[in-house]
Amino acid sequence: MSALAVxxxxxxxxxxxxxxGVRLSVDAGELVGLLGPNGAGKTTLLRxxxxxxxxxxxxxxxxxxxxxxxxxQRHEFTWDFPISVEQAVLSGRTGRIGLLRRPGVADWRxxxxxxxxxxxxxxxxxxxxxxxxxxxxxxxxxxxxxLRPEVLLLDEPYAGLDMPTQELLGDLFATLxxxxxxxxxxxxxxxxxxxxxxxxxxxxxxxxxxAPDQLRDRxxxxxxxxxxxxxxxxxxxxxxxxxxxxxxxxxxxA
Amino acid sequence: MxxxxxxxxxxxxxxxxxxxxxxxxxxxxxxxGVVGCYVVLRGMAFIGDAVAHAxxxxxxxxxxxxxxxVLGGTVAGxxxxxxxxxxxxxxxxxEDSVIGVFFVAAFALGxxxxxxxxxxxxxxxQFLFGSITGIPDEDVYVVGGTGLxxxxxxxxxxxxxxxxxxxxxxxxAMGLRVFWLDLALYVLVTxxxxxxxxxxxxVLVLALLVTPAAAARLLTDRxxxxxxxxxxxxxxxxxxxxYISWSWDFPVGGTIVLVLTGAFLAAxxxxxxxxxxxxxxx
Numbered sequence: 001m002s003a004l005a006v007x008x009x010x011x012x013x014x015x016x017x018x019x020x021g022v023r024l025s026v027d028a029g030e031l032v033g034l035l036g037p038n039g040a041g042k043t044t045l046l047r048x049x050x051x052x053x054x055x056x057x058x059x060x061x062x063x064x065x066x067x068x069x070x071x072x073q074r075h076e077f078t079w080d081f082p083i084s085v086e087q088a089v090l091s092g093r094t095g096r097i098g099l100l101r102r103p104g105v106a107d108w109r110x111x112x113x114x115x116x117x118x119x120x121x122x123x124x125x126x127x128x129x130x131x132x133x134x135x136x137x138x139x140x141x142x143x144x145x146x147l148r149p150e151v152l153l154l155d156e157p158y159a160g161l162d163m164p165t166q167e168l169l170g171d172l173f174a175t176l177x178x179x180x181x182x183x184x185x186x187x188x189x190x191x192x193x194x195x196x197x198x199x200x201x202x203x204x205x206x207x208x209x210x211a212p213d214q215l216r217d218r219x220x221x222x223x224x225x226x227x228x229x230x231x232x233x234x235x236x237x238x239x240x241x242x243x244x245x246x247x248x249x250x251x252x253x254a
Numbered sequence: 255m256x257x258x259x260x261x262x263x264x265x266x267x268x269x270x271x272x273x274x275x276x277x278x279x280x281x282x283x284x285x286x287g288v289v290g291c292y293v294v295l296r297g298m299a300f301i302g303d304a305v306a307h308a309x310x311x312x313x314x315x316x317x318x319x320x321x322x323x324v325l326g327g328t329v330a331g332x333x334x335x336x337x338x339x340x341x342x343x344x345x346x347x348x349e350d351s352v353i354g355v356f357f358v359a360a361f362a363l364g365x366x367x368x369x370x371x372x373x374x375x376x377x378x379x380q381f382l383f384g385s386i387t388g389i390p391d392e393d394v395y396v397v398g399g400t401g402l403x404x405x406x407x408x409x410x411x412x413x414x415x416x417x418x419x420x421x422x423x424x425x426x427a428m429g430l431r432v433f434w435l436d437l438a439l440y441v442l443v444t445x446x447x448x449x450x451x452x453x454x455x456x457v458l459v460l461a462l463l464v465t466p467a468a469a470a471r472l473l474t475d476r477x478x479x480x481x482x483x484x485x486x487x488x489x490x491x492x493x494x495x496x497y498i499s500w501s502w503d504f505p506v507g508g509t510i511v512l513v514l515t516g517a518f519l520a521a522x523x524x525x526x527x528x529x530x531x532x533x534x535x536x
Contacts, residue, residue: 050427070427077421081295082475087416094417095428100410127475147428 001063003028003181004049004151009058011044018044020205022058028150031177033192034185036202037225042185045202046070046153049183062151069149071140073156079129085139086124089114092143107146114145118172134165141172152176154184158191170195189236255501263500272500275386275453278397279492279510282450283462285401287488288408289446290467291481292439296419300350301338301440302463304357306447308334310364310456313381318371324396324448331444334360339437384455384507386496397449404445411438416477453492454507461511462488469514469521472528487517 002025009022019041026032034042047053049060050070062068069092083091089111090103097103115121118138123131128139137157144152154173158166166188174195176182186192192199193212201207201215201224208220215221218229218239227233234240264273293302312330316323334356341356342349368378408415418425418435426432443463450459470483495510523530 047423052423052426068427070424072421072423076423078295078419081416081420082471082477082480083416083420084476087477088420091413091417091420092424092428094413094425095430097413099414103413129475143424 001061002026003063004068004183005059005061005063006045006049007059007061009045009048009060010056011041011048011053012056013044013053018204019048019055022202022206024200024206024209026151026181026183028181029178030197031174031182031184031195033196033199034183034202035187035189035192035199035224040203040224042202043155046155046183046185049151049153067147067149067151069144069147069152071137071144071152071154071157073159074133074136074140077136077140079131079136081128083128084125085120085128085131085142086111086115088128088139089142089146092146096147110146110148111142114142117145117176118142132165133161134168137161137165137169138172141176145176150180152180152182154182154186156186157184158186158188166191189233193237255497257497260497260500271387271389274389274391274394275506276493276496277394278389278449279386279453279496279506280489281397281401282446282453283466283488283492283510284485285404286446286450286459286462287466287470287485288405288481289442290463290465290488291470291477291484292415292419293443293463294467294471295477298439298443299460299464300353301335302443302447303460304338304353305331305335305440305444306451306456306459306463307357307364308360309444309448309451310381311360311367312364313451313456314364314368314371317377317381318367323452324393324400327448327451328445330360330364331448332441335440335444336437339433339440343433380455381451382455382457383505384451384453384458386453386499386506389452393452397452400445400449404442407438407442411435415439454510458507458511461514462492465511465514465518466491469518472518472521472525488514491517 004026006022006024009019011019022045034045036042044053048055050068090107093103093107093110097107112121115124118141120135120138120142123135128136131139157169161169170191173182173184184196196212198209198211199215200209201220203224207224208215216239218234221233221237222229225233263269264276293299309327309331312326312328313323316326337356338349338352341347341352368374371377414430414435417430418432422432446463447459450462454462466488467480467484469487470480473483474480491514492510495513496506498504498513499506499509526532
C-alpha cells in the first residue's frame with residue numbers, strides 16, 4: 001500500500017470545479033514533484049490531503065500512522081514573531097502535545113532530531129527573524145519533521161531562493177525522501193526534474209505522471225502548462241523546442 | 255506632591271477611593287500588558303480598539319438599568335467579538351471591514367442607549383475618559399478575580415495561541431480548532447478591556463493593550479521576556495500615572511496613557527541592539 005494514495009478526487013471551490021478525477025500515489029522512499037501552472041489546483045490538492053478542504057468525491061488514503069507533515073510556503077509564517085528556531089520547530093507538535101499539556105522530553109527530543117536533520121542544530125536559539133531565506137525554509141521543514149511524519153508535503157519550497165540554496169534544499173529533500181514519502185508542489189521545473197524520482201503533471205486533473213526521463217513528450221507539457229511548442233519551458237526541461245512550422249510565421253527578421 | 259504624601263493619602267481612610275482606584279488601575283494594566291502581547295504580535299490592534307468601543311453599549315445598558323457594569327460590558331464585547339469572528343469567515347470580506355462595521359455600530363448603540371439616561375453628559379464623560387471616584391468595593395474583587403481568570407486561561411492556551419499566530423494554515427493542519435482559539439482570544443481581550451474601562455475610560459483603553467506590549471517588543475526578541483516586560487511596564491505606568499494625576503489634578507486615564515507613551519518612546523530610543531541610540535550613536 002502506498003504511503004499516500006489519492007483516487008478519483010473531485011474538488012469544487014466556491015461552486016467552481018478545481019480538481020477532477022485526480023489520481024496519484026506516493027510511496028515511502030519517493031520524492032514526487034507536483035507540477036502545474038498557477039490555478040492548476042496544486043495547493044488545493046495539498047490542502048485536501050491535509051484535511052483542510054472537503055472533496056466532492058474520491059478518496060485520500062494515508063498509510064502507516066497517518067501522520068502528514070506540512071511545509072507551507074514561506075510567506076505563510078510570521079517571521080517577525082519573537083520566537084527562537086527551536087520553539088518554532090516545537091510549535092509543530094502543538095496539536096500532538098494536546099490541550100492543557102506542556103511539552104515533555106519526547107517532544108524536545110523530536111525537535112532536536114528535526115533540527116539535526118535539516119542541519120540547523122547550532123542555530124536553535126536564534127530568533128527566527130534573523131534567518132536567511134534558505135534557513136527559514138529549513139526551519140519550516142524541521143517543524144514538519146518534528147511530528148515524525150510518514151508523508152511530507154512541500155508547497156513551493158524553492159520560491160524566491162537562489163541557486164546554491166535550491167541545490168542544498170533539493171539534496172535535503174532527496175535525503176528525507178529515503179525514509180518517507182515526499183510530495184512537493186513546485187514551479188521550478190529544472191529543480192524538479194533534477195531532484196524528483198517521479199513527476200505528476202497537474203492541470204485540474206493529472207495530465208501525465210512518471211519518472212522525469214519518461215516524460216519526454218512535449219505534448220503533455222504543452223497541455224499541462226497551456227503553452228505553445230516553442231515555449232522556453234522546453235529549454236528549462238532540456239527538450240528541444242519545436243522547429244518553426246510552415247504555418248507559424250517567423251517574427252524576427254522576416 | 256512627594257511620593258511619601260501620595261502613600262499617606264493612599265492610607266487615609268477619607269480617601270479610600272484612591273487606594274481602590276490604584277489597585278484596579280495597576281491590576282488591569284498588568285493583565286492588559288499580558289493580553290496585549292498577542293494583540294501586538296498578531297496585528298490585532300484594530301480588534302482591540304473595536305472591542306474597547308464595543309463594550310460601550312453593554313456598559314450603557316447596565317448603567318441605565320443600574321445593573322453590573324462588568325457583566326454588561328463583557329456581554330456586549332463578547333457578542334461583538336463573536337459577530338466579528340463569524341462574519342470574518344466569509345472570504346469576500348477582510349476582517350478589518352467586518353470589525354469596522356460592528357464596532358462603530360456597537361458604539362452608536364451605546365450612545366443612543368445612554369442618551370436615555372438622566373445625567374447623560376456626566377456619565378458619558380465618565381465612561382469615555384475614566385474616573386477614579388465612585389468605585390464600589392466589590393469592583394476590586396471583580397477586577398482581581400477576572401484578571402486571574404484571564405491569566406490562567408492564557409497560561410493554559412499559550413502554546414496554541416502561539417501556533418495559530420505563527421501560521422494559521424499549519425495550525426489547522428495539525429488539528430487545532432483555530433476558530434475557537436481566535437474566539438477565546440477575542441473574549442480574553444474583551445475581558446481585559448472591560449476590567450480596565452472603569453479607571454482609564456473607553457477611548458483610551460487601547461493604550462493599555464498596545465503600548466506596554468509594543469514597548470516590550472522593542473526591548474526583546476524573546477516572547478517569554480516580552481510577556482513579563484509588558485505587564486511590568488503597564489503596571490508601573492498605571493502606578494506612576496495615577497500618582498502624577500493625583501498630584502497635579504490631571505485626568506487619570508490621559509495621564510496613565512501619556513506615561514506609557516513616554517515608556518514606549520524611551521524603549522524606542524534606548525532599546526539594546528535595535529533602538530535608535532544603539533543603531534546610530536553607539
